[in-house]
Amino acid sequence: MRGWFRSxxxxxxxxxxxxxxxxxxxxxxxxLGGLWIIVHPLVMVAIYAFVLSAVLSAKFSGIDSQYAYAxxxxxxILGWTLFSDVLTRCxxxxxxxxxxxxxxxxxKIALPVITAGAGVINNLFLFLAILVIFALLxxxxxxxxxxLPVITAxxxxxxxxxxxxxxxxxxxxRDVAQIVPIVLQFLFWFTPIVYPxxxxxxxxxxxxxxxxxxxIISAYHDVLAYxxxxxxxxxxITAAAGLGLxxxxxxxxxxxxxxxxxxx
Amino acid sequence: xxxxxxxxxxxxxxxxxSEWKRVASWFGLPFSPVAESxxxxxxxxxxxxxxxxxxxxxxxxxxxxxxxxITGTLVPSLGSIHVNGRIAAIxxxxxxxxxxxxxxxxxxxxxxxxxxxxxxxxxxxxxxxxFAEIGGYFDEPMRVYSSGMQVRVAFAVATAxxxxxxxxxxxxxxxxxxxxxxxxxxxREFQQKGTTLLIVSHDRASIQxxxxxxxxLEKGAIIKDGAPEEVMDFYNALIAEKENSSVEVRRLxxxxxxxxxxxxxxxxxxxxxxxxxxxxxxxxxxxxxxxLRVKVNIVREIPSLVLGFAIRDRLGQVIYGSNTxxxxxxxxxxxxxxxYCFRINFPANLGVGSYSVVTALHSGDSHVGSNxxxxxxxxxxxxxxxxxxxxxxxxxxxxxxxxx
Numbered sequence: 001m002r003g004w005f006r007s008x009x010x011x012x013x014x015x016x017x018x019x020x021x022x023x024x025x026x027x028x029x030x031x032l033g034g035l036w037i038i039v040h041p042l043v044m045v046a047i048y049a050f051v052l053s054a055v056l057s058a059k060f061s062g063i064d065s066q067y068a069y070a071x072x073x074x075x076x077i078l079g080w081t082l083f084s085d086v087l088t089r090c091x092x093x094x095x096x097x098x099x100x101x102x103x104x105x106x107x108k109i110a111l112p113v114i115t116a117g118a119g120v121i122n123n124l125f126l127f128l129a130i131l132v133i134f135a136l137l138x139x140x141x142x143x144x145x146x147x148l149p150v151i152t153a154x155x156x157x158x159x160x161x162x163x164x165x166x167x168x169x170x171x172x173x174r175d176v177a178q179i180v181p182i183v184l185q186f187l188f189w190f191t192p193i194v195y196p197x198x199x200x201x202x203x204x205x206x207x208x209x210x211x212x213x214x215x216i217i218s219a220y221h222d223v224l225a226y227x228x229x230x231x232x233x234x235x236x237i238t239a240a241a242g243l244g245l246x247x248x249x250x251x252x253x254x255x256x257x258x259x260x261x262x263x264x
Numbered sequence: 265x266x267x268x269x270x271x272x273x274x275x276x277x278x279x280x281x282s283e284w285k286r287v288a289s290w291f292g293l294p295f296s297p298v299a300e301s302x303x304x305x306x307x308x309x310x311x312x313x314x315x316x317x318x319x320x321x322x323x324x325x326x327x328x329x330x331x332x333x334i335t336g337t338l339v340p341s342l343g344s345i346h347v348n349g350r351i352a353a354i355x356x357x358x359x360x361x362x363x364x365x366x367x368x369x370x371x372x373x374x375x376x377x378x379x380x381x382x383x384x385x386x387x388x389x390x391x392x393x394x395f396a397e398i399g400g401y402f403d404e405p406m407r408v409y410s411s412g413m414q415v416r417v418a419f420a421v422a423t424a425x426x427x428x429x430x431x432x433x434x435x436x437x438x439x440x441x442x443x444x445x446x447x448x449x450x451x452r453e454f455q456q457k458g459t460t461l462l463i464v465s466h467d468r469a470s471i472q473x474x475x476x477x478x479x480x481l482e483k484g485a486i487i488k489d490g491a492p493e494e495v496m497d498f499y500n501a502l503i504a505e506k507e508n509s510s511v512e513v514r515r516l517x518x519x520x521x522x523x524x525x526x527x528x529x530x531x532x533x534x535x536x537x538x539x540x541x542x543x544x545x546x547x548x549x550x551x552x553x554x555x556l557r558v559k560v561n562i563v564r565e566i567p568s569l570v571l572g573f574a575i576r577d578r579l580g581q582v583i584y585g586s587n588t589x590x591x592x593x594x595x596x597x598x599x600x601x602x603x604y605c606f607r608i609n610f611p612a613n614l615g616v617g618s619y620s621v622v623t624a625l626h627s628g629d630s631h632v633g634s635n636x637x638x639x640x641x642x643x644x645x646x647x648x649x650x651x652x653x654x655x656x657x658x659x660x661x662x663x664x665x666x667x668x
Contacts, residue, residue: 013376021362021373028364028405103353104377105336172283255290258339261332262277 004250007107015110019117026122037122038129041081045074048194060196062226067137074130075224076193079217082123082152083159084184089115090163091180094171098264108253108260112160112167120152130224142227151219151230154239158212161245168252171260191217212238266348267460268311268334268429273343275304275329303329304484306343313428316461318471318492320499321481327464330481331431334462349428352378354419363407367398367417370406374421388424395420395446412440419447426454431462448474468496472580493580494521497640501525503632526637529566530625533603534559535643537621548612550649550660556608558623568596571606572624572631577658578617585622589629613660614647621645 008015027033049070060068093111100106127148131141170176191213192200200208208214215238219230278297280286285295304326311317321327332338333345335353361370371392375385393402396416401409409417423430432451451474455461465471471478471492478495480488482502488495494513501511501523511525536544538555548554558571574585588594588606598604621643625636652660 010379011376013381014379017373017376021365024364025362100377102332102337103335106377169287172286252290259278259286261338 004107004109007109008113011107011110014106015113015117018110018114019121022114022118023121034125038126041077041126042129042133045070045077048073052194060225062228063139065137065139067139068225071134071137071139072196072221072225073194074133075220076191076217078123078126078130078224079151079155079220080188080191080193081126082119083155083213083216084188085122086115086119086156086159087163087166087180087184089119090160090167091170091177093163093167094260094264095167095174095177101261102264108257109250112164115163116156116160120156123152134224142223144223144227144229147219147223147230151216151223151235154219154235154242155216157246158216158238158242161242161247161249164249165245165252168249168256168260171256172263187211187213193217212241266310266346267313267315268348268462269346270307270309270334271344271346273304273307273330273333273340273345274302275326275333275338276300276302276341302484304333304340307481307484307486308343309479309486309489311429311460311462313458313460314455315477316455316463316475318475318478318495319462319464319481320466320471320478320495322503325481326484327481331433331462331464334429335431347429350425351429351431352422352425352427353431354422354433361406361414361418364405366405367396367402367409367413368393371417371421374418375424378421378425380425385424392417392420392424395450397443412443416443419443423447423450423454426457426459428458429460429462430454431464433464468500469581471496490521494523496580497521497523501638501640522639522641524637524639526625526635528637529562529564530569530598530636531561531563532558532623532625532637532639532642533561535621535623537643537645545645547646547648548614550616550647550652551611551613551662553609553611556610556621556643558606558608560604560606560625562598562600562602562604565600566598566627566636568594568627569598569604569636570594570626570628572622572626573608574622574624575614576620576622578619580620583614583619583658587624587629612647613662615655615658615660616647616649617658618644618646 023034026037030036032039053069060072063071065071090112093115094101094108097106097111101108134141166176166180188194190208191211192208197205197208197214197218215231215234219235222228222230277300278286279299279301280289280295281298285293286297289295307326307330309317319327319330329338331353333340334347335351336345362373365373368389371389372382372385396402396413396419398409398413398416401413402417406414406417430451451461455474461474463471463474475492478488478490478492479486480495480499480502488498498511498513498521502525511523513521513523535556535558537546537548538557539545539548540553545554556573558573560569560571562569570587570589572585572587572589575583577583595604620641622638622640623642624631624638627634627636631638649655
């Protein structure tokens with residue numbers, strides 16, 4: 001464990017430089033550059049808001065705005081975007097860096113850190129854009145936003161845990177790269193992001209407790225849309241599950257480490 | 265002191281019936297690999313500071329795997345590798361270059377992969393820029409670079425700090441000849457300061473020019489470890505080796521090894537160097553006309569006979585070589601059982617020193633097709649300077665100097 005931390009410290013320049021280089025790749029040679037990072041999720045929000053607001057807008061008693069549904073949707077999408085972004089990037093963590101791993105001695109632990117770093121920076125841009133939009137809609141920021149770093153950290157731990165496991169398996173079993181997007185589709189619709197949780201029939205609502213992503217997304221709803229403190233108890237359970245996944249992920253990386261470059 | 269020690273290292277790649285079984289085996293489930301292909305077996309050697317070691321071998325002999333094990337990207341299946349100091353490799357030239365970053369930004373990024381920080385690069389960035397010599401392009405995005413410019417920047421970063429062990433791959437043969445000279449110069453400078461060189465190449469000349477020792481890898485094992493000249497001779501014979509042919513190494517009186525190989529249909533029976541009076545000589549004066557006589561016996565029936573010969577210097581570098589294919593004197597078919605005598609006349613315009621003669625008997629334009637006999641160090645002679653002005657180098661050029 002201490003070895004992992006030491007390699008992160010020794011390779012901090014590599015990590016910072018790689019994150020910068022990833023961001024440059026997104027911006028370079030496109031007219032809108034960095035704007036594309038926020039355009040995709042916002043277009044998604046606009047489409048859902050346009051199609052569903054008439055059906056769902058009456059359901060949000062806690063939000064004091066005529067744009068209640070759009071605000072609810074956007075809050076959830078902020079969290080979801082980071083989760084799916086990190087998980088998707090993780091899939092190519094080792095496979096996409098095959099050349100680097102085959103030719104240079106780079107600590108494998110540095111790669112997920114780069115992924116997380118680039119994901120968080122992108123998410124920060126989206127967050128700032130959302131703050132501006134909320135202000136325009138008359139939904140000003142509240143002090144509860146200070147919870148956001150904590151919620152983001154829990155989400156990152158959870159996403160990286162799943163991502164590391166997927167990344168290792170994907171080196172040996174490439175089907176994983178096809179399975180993960182399908183799982184993400186299911187997860188998106190089984191988590192109350194597009195719809196409010198009370199739309200689910202009461203007898204099925206217990207099932208939602210099994211979805212570890214639900215406490216994270218509803219924490220986003222709490223601090224951004226409802227402007228209240230998140231449910232720390234539920235969040236803690238997901239954080240614990242996330243830490244377990246990260247531990248399993250690291251253990252898999254260590255087990256696979258010797259054979260990984262052989263098959264890349 | 266040993267800089268690099270490789271202790272009975274073996275590397276095998278494991279294959280499982282299904283990848284799920286491989287994953288299950290990490291969890292301690294009793295699945296064992298169905299096949300193991302051994303790429304390296306029981307390789308051991310030690311290298312001290314300032315040594316330059318060439319690694320030669322045919323494709324698939326395990327050279328790249330060995331280098332990857334030494335750099336640490338692959339993990340040995342058995343045995344261990346110890347390195348005292350930093351390893352740099354010039355085999356990943358241009359690794360991690362991002363085409364949208366400028367040369368300067370890429371230098372910082374590439375250095376970070378090697379573990380160097382921003383402030384450390386700041387101290388040498390001017391040297392790197394000066395060494396690469398690409399002018400204003402240094403601040404342009406790398407996608408507009410020619411491949412030669414990329415190599416220049418890559419080499420300049422890779423060698424910005426002197427490593428304890430430097431691995432040089434075939435990569436050195438890239439770039440224009442001016443930059444090649446420049447990079448060779450830097451490599452030699454590192455070596456003088458104590459850097460150990462590991463050089464992988466098929467090029468006899470660069471191995472013999474740079475290395476003091478060579479290792480020959482064949483089917484994953486080191487089959488020869490010794491002076492570059494001897495190892496390269498053996499390697500050469502190995503390439504030509506075919507069915508029924510044999511490689512034989514004989515120790516000469518002066519300690520040098522004579523390698524001969526071939527299928528044996530034709531054989532050099534006698535070889536000698538004669539002066540104008542027809543007397544066999546071992547010491548030849550610079551500029552003296554001499555005749556190399558080679559007597560060849562045809563043992564079995566063959567379709568054609570070509571005699572090749574080459575004169576090599578003390579380090580084994582070829583000074584001159586040709587064959588009767590190129591001179592249009594192929595004998596086809598030669599009479600079985602007959603003895604042919606070839607007389608090769610030339611003025612010995614060579615520099616002072618010891619030289620050896622190689623002979624080759626084959627059917628076509630080179631010995632790679634069919635090799636009846638290849639004989640290294642078939643003859644040794646010394647050049648002495650008695651009548652000419654004192655000069656340096658391996659050739660006598662009859663120069664005149666005027667001044668006013």
